[in-house]
Amino acid sequence: MIEIKNIRKSFKGTEVIKGISGEFQQGKVNMIIGASGTGKSVLLKCIVGLVTPDEGNVIYRGRDFFNSEKDVQREIRQEIGMLFQGGALFDSMTVEKNVMFPLDVLTKMPSDEKLDRVNFCLKRVGLENVNKKMPSEISGGMKKRVGIARAIVNNSKFLFCDEPNSGLDPQTSILIDELIKEITYEYDITTVVVSHDMNSVVESGDYILFMYQGNKLWEGTKDNILQNDVPELQDFIFANHILRRLKEKA
Structure with a gap:
């Protein structure tokens, strides 16, 4: 499990992550969702240690990453796997x-x-x-x-995926979603996926954290996301539906 507690991050005086907390469960596909520019990728970078938050803690199975000795941080980093947007192959x-x-x-x-x-x-x-x-x-x-x-x-032990379906056709996107889900369950990995694709969310979201303008506005699962009462999340779901219909017609 990974716990994030009151993560805050500002750039040039502008706060882009505004006190976000949550728990990403082991053996589950955990998702951070929201529209572009909401701070999803910055939050992910804070969790994996690519960016140091101004406040807050990231705890990997009881180990406080930013308040640990260098050898503990190194140990945690060795347990992290990262799938970058676009694959990022050499x-x-x-x-x-x-x-x-x-x-x-x-x-x-x-x-x-x-x-x-x-x-x-x-x-x-x-x-x-x-x-x-x-x-x-x-x-x-x-x-x-x-x-x-x-x-x-x-x-x-920890798998992070930043927009794994970016640039892929719908059929290939489904295959990638299924592969991530299979590997998560098979190897009991704590998986965190950043996405704006609602199809991935409703298929794979064991835990979902919805971000809007740097805030966490909702958290839940794929089973109850469609029954939410958050206007911003409802708009996000509706916009995803319209975009998918347009892509299908193209």
């Missing part, structure tokens, strides 16, 4: 080398064991025999799956 590296990168940086694992682990993870995301391909030689959906393989290659 263009100059093969698929195999991309997936192996965290093992090269964070472990002293022998080369043969690293390769075995890479092959296992690629097989788990449905990508076999693509080891020697370059990122430019595979599709957008395949890049996302390579990104997921890289995120879990180090036996991650």
